[in-house]
Amino acid sequence: MTDQYQAFSKSPIGKFVIKNLGLPSPLELDRFQSATPVIQGAVLFGAAPNSVLTGDIAQVLSNIHANTYAGNNSALQQAAAKVGLSVSAFNDGDKESKFKAVVFDASGIQNSEQLSELHAFFNPIARQIQSSGRVIVVGLTPEQAPTIKQAIAQRALEGFVKSVGKEFKKGIAAQLVYVDKDAGQNIESTLRFVLSPRSAYVSGQVIRVAKANVVDVDWAKPLAGKTAVVTGASRGIGEAIAHVLSRDGAHVICLDVPQQQADLDRVASAIGGSTLAIDITAADAGEKIKAAAAQKGGVDIIIHNAGITRDKTLANMKPELWDLVININLSAIERVNDYLLEHAGINENGRIVCVSSISGIAGNLGQTNYAASKAGVIGVVKFTAPLLQKGITINAVAPGFIETQMTAAIPFAIREAGRRMNSMSQGGQPVDVAETIALFASTASTGLNGNVVRVCGQSLLGA
Numbered sequence: 001m002t003d004q005y006q007a008f009s010k011s012p013i014g015k016f017v018i019k020n021l022g023l024p025s026p027l028e029l030d031r032f033q034s035a036t037p038v039i040q041g042a043v044l045f046g047a048a049p050n051s052v053l054t055g056d057i058a059q060v061l062s063n064i065h066a067n068t069y070a071g072n073n074s075a076l077q078q079a080a081a082k083v084g085l086s087v088s089a090f091n092d093g094d095k096e097s098k099f100k101a102v103v104f105d106a107s108g109i110q111n112s113e114q115l116s117e118l119h120a121f122f123n124p125i126a127r128q129i130q131s132s133g134r135v136i137v138v139g140l141t142p143e144q145a146p147t148i149k150q151a152i153a154q155r156a157l158e159g160f161v162k163s164v165g166k167e168f169k170k171g172i173a174a175q176l177v178y179v180d181k182d183a184g185q186n187i188e189s190t191l192r193f194v195l196s197p198r199s200a201y202v203s204g205q206v207i208r209v210a211k212a213n214v215v216d217v218d219w220a221k222p223l224a225g226k227t228a229v230v231t232g233a234s235r236g237i238g239e240a241i242a243h244v245l246s247r248d249g250a251h252v253i254c255l256d257v258p259q260q261q262a263d264l265d266r267v268a269s270a271i272g273g274s275t276l277a278i279d280i281t282a283a284d285a286g287e288k289i290k291a292a293a294a295q296k297g298g299v300d301i302i303i304h305n306a307g308i309t310r311d312k313t314l315a316n317m318k319p320e321l322w323d324l325v326i327n328i329n330l331s332a333i334e335r336v337n338d339y340l341l342e343h344a345g346i347n348e349n350g351r352i353v354c355v356s357s358i359s360g361i362a363g364n365l366g367q368t369n370y371a372a373s374k375a376g377v378i379g380v381v382k383f384t385a386p387l388l389q390k391g392i393t394i395n396a397v398a399p400g401f402i403e404t405q406m407t408a409a410i411p412f413a414i415r416e417a418g419r420r421m422n423s424m425s426q427g428g429q430p431v432d433v434a435e436t437i438a439l440f441a442s443t444a445s446t447g448l449n450g451n452v453v454r455v456c457g458q459s460l461l462g463a
Helices: 004-011 013-021 052-063 076-084 114-123 149-169 188-195 236-247 258-271 285-294 320-340 366-389 412-420 428-442
Strands: 042-047 067-070 087-089 098-105 129-140 175-178 205-209 226-233 253-255 272-278 300-305 346-355 393-399 452-455
Touching: 042 052, 042 076, 052 098, 052 188, 067 076, 076 087, 098 114, 098 188, 114 149, 129 149, 129 188, 149 175, 175 188, 188 205, 188 236, 188 428, 188 452, 205 452, 226 236, 226 285, 226 452, 236 253, 236 258, 236 300, 236 428, 253 258, 253 285, 258 272, 272 285, 285 300, 285 320, 300 320, 300 428, 320 346, 320 366, 346 428, 366 393, 366 452, 393 428, 428 452
Parallel strands: 042 067, 042 098, 067 087, 098 129, 129 175, 175 205, 226 253, 226 300, 253 272, 300 346, 346 393, 393 452
Antiparallel strands: none
């Protein structure tokens, strides 16, 4: 659906009105295009003293051939040289240089006094980040810090990053990447995502990286040879997911109810995939998914995207509306996962990705059934993740206001509030959800397990 306000904001009269009334001015966000570099523009790289992830970050920047700059930091320079990363000098007091991304290794911050390193690095260059830029802070997982003081200091990074995401504007996204002990080699898929336009509508988020086996991939086709099942694939976000996973090399089995067969055929035809028209709530849905995927080598990736809304205030909600939403949005996921995991239905190093919602995080008026179901999806991720074996992972995305047929039906005033009440001052696109799902689906994302990442432009809801 067209965002008429955003179109108006680009016109001469729109610019005049918005400037004089102090209204939000949504920029057109950079989004990923095939056969382009991970990041187009300079990267400023910094690190706190005694940081332990500088070498791993430098390795990723070298791998993506980033045009990297750094100040007078001898430890950083040595780490960069060790991995073959060429680093240009950035001089203190330089107010002219512009950067597409700023990456700071905060893993060396050991107490609250040393949080001044954040101010010392970011304060001088806060106005030198380009539109649709990226701010990335990398820290140690607080729960694994060797001292309470360091755990506190590392936890403080979250408030800093979320505030930066709200302050810098211009479509700039800020993320925090927590890295477990000895998991530095597992950060590449995450850094590639948060540095690139793939993360256009993701901001103020925390991604946790755990130690796992490192799997080499062709980054142009990270899902080559994999089979993915996408539920609710006939339109909207599901259709976008199918396209992105196919673009990344997967064979996609597009699943939806039989009534959507025509749209399923259209989507599958466009991406060279196949279809599976079944009721996801049926008792034998897991069995049918396994059988269909067996013809393509088995399930490597399953995306639980299918979902519905039946909004009513609790006082006016009939029991059948409650049951319908819970069954499709939550119980069906539990049944399918249980079957596939108990019957060797997911291949080694497989991926389970669930679609939750910010309603499941913040709640929403008239959505007690939907919010309960989507909070339950987060529960599926959190409580399943520690139990998985053979390299299988489970993660979730939680979309905010995404421009779909569903949001187009929302009353005008509520729709506009949903669009503007976030750091990007606009709604997201289905592809934004799909790109985040592709991060979790990636063969290289072995260290991502149990994450819930909001795709909401850093919405004020539940913030």
